[in-house]
Amino acid sequence: MRFRLTATALLAVTGVIACGKGAETANDSTKTAATSGAPVAHSDSVLRIAMIAKSSTNPVFLAARTGAEAAAKDLSEKNHMRVEVLWLTPPQEDGQVQAQRIQQAVNDGVDAVLISCSDAGKVTGAINDAVDRGVPVMTFDSDAPQSKRFAYYGVDDNKTGQQTMAELATLMGGKGKVAILAGNQNAPNLQHRVQGAKDEAAKHPGMQIIGVFNHVETAQDASAEVVRVDNAYPDIQGWAFIGGWPLFAQSLLTDQTFTKLKTASVDALPAELAYIDKGVVPVLLAQSVYEWGNIGVRTIFDKVHLKKDVPQTIPMELVRVSKENLGQWAKQLQAWGFTDVDPKYLKM
Amino acid sequence: MLASQETGLVIVVALVVITLTALAGSHADRVSGTTVNNFLNSNTLIQVATDASFFAIMAIGATIVIISGGIDLSVGSIYALAGVSMALALRALGQASPGTIVVVGLVTCVGVGLLCGLLNGMLVVGLRVHPFIITLGTMWVLRGIAFVATKAESILVPFSLTGVTKASLGLRGGLYPVPMLVMIAVTILGTLYLTRTVMGRHIFAFGGNIEASRFAGLALGRIQLGVFAVSGLTAGLAAFLGASLYGSASSGDAQGYELYVIASAVVGGASLIGGKGSAIGAMLGALLIVLIRQSIRTLHFDQNYEWIVIGCAIIVAVVIDRWSAGVTTRRLSRSAASSTGITT
Numbered sequence A: 001m002r003f004r005l006t007a008t009a010l011l012a013v014t015g016v017i018a019c020g021k022g023a024e025t026a027n028d029s030t031k032t033a034a035t036s037g038a039p040v041a042h043s044d045s046v047l048r049i050a051m052i053a054k055s056s057t058n059p060v061f062l063a064a065r066t067g068a069e070a071a072a073k074d075l076s077e078k079n080h081m082r083v084e085v086l087w088l089t090p091p092q093e094d095g096q097v098q099a100q101r102i103q104q105a106v107n108d109g110v111d112a113v114l115i116s117c118s119d120a121g122k123v124t125g126a127i128n129d130a131v132d133r134g135v136p137v138m139t140f141d142s143d144a145p146q147s148k149r150f151a152y153y154g155v156d157d158n159k160t161g162q163q164t165m166a167e168l169a170t171l172m173g174g175k176g177k178v179a180i181l182a183g184n185q186n187a188p189n190l191q192h193r194v195q196g197a198k199d200e201a202a203k204h205p206g207m208q209i210i211g212v213f214n215h216v217e218t219a220q221d222a223s224a225e226v227v228r229v230d231n232a233y234p235d236i237q238g239w240a241f242i243g244g245w246p247l248f249a250q251s252l253l254t255d256q257t258f259t260k261l262k263t264a265s266v267d268a269l270p271a272e273l274a275y276i277d278k279g280v281v282p283v284l285l286a287q288s289v290y291e292w293g294n295i296g297v298r299t300i301f302d303k304v305h306l307k308k309d310v311p312q313t314i315p316m317e318l319v320r321v322s323k324e325n326l327g328q329w330a331k332q333l334q335a336w337g338f339t340d341v342d343p344k345y346l347k348m
Numbered sequence B: 001m002l003a004s005q006e007t008g009l010v011i012v013v014a015l016v017v018i019t020l021t022a023l024a025g026s027h028a029d030r031v032s033g034t035t036v037n038n039f040l041n042s043n044t045l046i047q048v049a050t051d052a053s054f055f056a057i058m059a060i061g062a063t064i065v066i067i068s069g070g071i072d073l074s075v076g077s078i079y080a081l082a083g084v085s086m087a088l089a090l091r092a093l094g095q096a097s098p099g100t101i102v103v104v105g106l107v108t109c110v111g112v113g114l115l116c117g118l119l120n121g122m123l124v125v126g127l128r129v130h131p132f133i134i135t136l137g138t139m140w141v142l143r144g145i146a147f148v149a150t151k152a153e154s155i156l157v158p159f160s161l162t163g164v165t166k167a168s169l170g171l172r173g174g175l176y177p178v179p180m181l182v183m184i185a186v187t188i189l190g191t192l193y194l195t196r197t198v199m200g201r202h203i204f205a206f207g208g209n210i211e212a213s214r215f216a217g218l219a220l221g222r223i224q225l226g227v228f229a230v231s232g233l234t235a236g237l238a239a240f241l242g243a244s245l246y247g248s249a250s251s252g253d254a255q256g257y258e259l260y261v262i263a264s265a266v267v268g269g270a271s272l273i274g275g276k277g278s279a280i281g282a283m284l285g286a287l288l289i290v291l292i293r294q295s296i297r298t299l300h301f302d303q304n305y306e307w308i309v310i311g312c313a314i315i316v317a318v319v320i321d322r323w324s325a326g327v328t329t330r331r332l333s334r335s336a337a338s339s340t341g342i343t344t
Helices: A002-025 A059-079 A095-107 A120-132 A157-171 A188-202 A219-232 A270-277 A289-305 A323-335 B004-023 B042-067 B075-093 B098-127 B131-150 B159-165 B178-196 B198-208 B210-215 B220-246 B257-267 B279-298 B303-340
Strands: A046-052 A082-087 A112-115 A137-140 A151-154 A175-183 A206-214 A238-241 A262-266 A283-286 A313-315 A319-321 B026-028 B035-037
Touching: A046 A059, A046 A095, A046 A289, A059 A082, A059 A289, A082 A289, A095 A112, A095 A120, A095 B042, A095 B220, A095 B279, A112 A120, A112 A289, A120 A137, A120 B220, A137 A289, A151 A289, A157 A188, A157 A238, A157 A262, A157 A283, A175 A188, A175 A219, A188 A206, A206 A219, A262 A270, A270 A283, A270 A323, A319 A323, B004 B279, B042 B075, B042 B178, B042 B198, B042 B220, B042 B257, B042 B279, B075 B098, B075 B131, B075 B220, B075 B257, B098 B131, B098 B159, B098 B220, B159 B178, B159 B220, B178 B198, B178 B220, B178 B279, B198 B210, B198 B220, B210 B220, B257 B279, B257 B303, B279 B303
Parallel strands: A046 A082, A046 A112, A112 A137, A137 A151, A151 A313, A175 A206, A175 A238, A238 A262, A262 A283
Antiparallel strands: A283 A319, B026 B035
């Protein structure tokens, strides 16, 4: 028993030490969320928002987090109170874990929840429970329309898919064999984008979709999927990326097959700008991912603290990024707090 | 009565609970206005038990496989396939009475889990291939079937089913004790099965010494078939609880859960070389892992460290468990030697 006890005690100690180390060394915005390791008993002068994105390994959600924390900081200063963002995003996409984290946040006494739903069906019950317990919930990026959430902020996914395919059709002169890169097959927002892309392709009789390809939403997995498909379909002529996953890495910049194809993609984060610069992907349709968090926190502040009425759906428009406005977009990314924007684009 | 190793786990779980309670801080309850501890409140405690219940129920099945010297990597996929099978069956059933929906849902989920477990067992016994390989294969096959069957759709389950798993059983609103109670019931049944039945003792014998078991005339194939069937059955039951509690099922459910399940079994004292383990240990192991995860959030530490913490915890547990087993063996040897007067 003594040994088992020692073992399990070590478990707990390991956990606490590792966590403590994490809290001490975290110089990111987790500290903005909780100003010290120990939770703070909150009063009326504190607004605590749990932010639950789909995956903490996806850079678009890290940008959303930056936006949320910037809004929290700004609102705190302007209103002489503390607005805190608690980052509760799972390491990988899992609707069930998201539902559990909503419950945890509510149990922990947060004032509101801001969530991008990995699986609307899985989180709808948890959202409704949270609302029933007095915690308002707002969705961003990926909605749970059947839930009691008070607002949704994001692009019209069907329209996003349409726009992506329309850009590709323009690049290809309205004809050719194309593929759709579609990320997580279970994400409802991506399913809508795929449908939009298919609908748009149907308007161009010369365009033929050879397939919709799903993959784990990391740059490596997405890049590998693109290469696999390129090899398997030698007659492929173009790609519609309904999310920018493969472009977060540089491998396709020099891929001999891919660089000969036409591609249009959603998202335009710093790592992806080189693809525009080199003409490999001439058009990126940017979601203002920073605004997911920024607008989300401000909307929650209006609703919960200022008791204002807010619209149920707040539409986000895509920004078309090409060589013409590359410098301007790079400066916008830098202004949003991205530190990895290549300086050469800032000089454009 | 608890064995010494489970007693140790209970003490550690209690210590973690006490530590979290002391450090968690407090907040004003939104409904009653009273000040409540951020950790030691009914909502959080039941939520922790609920989160642990899915892992724990599967871990009890997985522990039985591990005691037999095998491993089951397919439990997460069985969970996904059982869940979507239930959701599809209920969709096909259409309008029906709540009782019918619950019975059909439970039978489908548990039935599919049992069939998947039997398939694993038959492949292991029939092909004489190590369970690691067989269940690694079926892990992909079963999830693939779930994916094809659902076309990647997340399928909602009827509200009447959700109502059963979310029954408050007399507690105030927002508290859902059913998964926790099922976890406790499965733990009791698992304990009785392993310690009070002939089949249970045969599993220990099989995992402890397969050659001795063969010479003793045990039906080895039937034992292997049985342990995988139980593992599949518990995965199906966990899927029923998960899908009905959260209101939907998809082919992506429970991805990576097999690792949490095996970790729960190992932290709970199961030996990967077989012959050792218990249902209570598996339940406590799952509870401890979920508590470690919970502590990261309750204490507002950087949650990006979660995987590191759990990984370290598992390695430390297994290494020290092996060390303790070695020490115990040496002690017993010395004791036996001294009682017979043999010196080495």
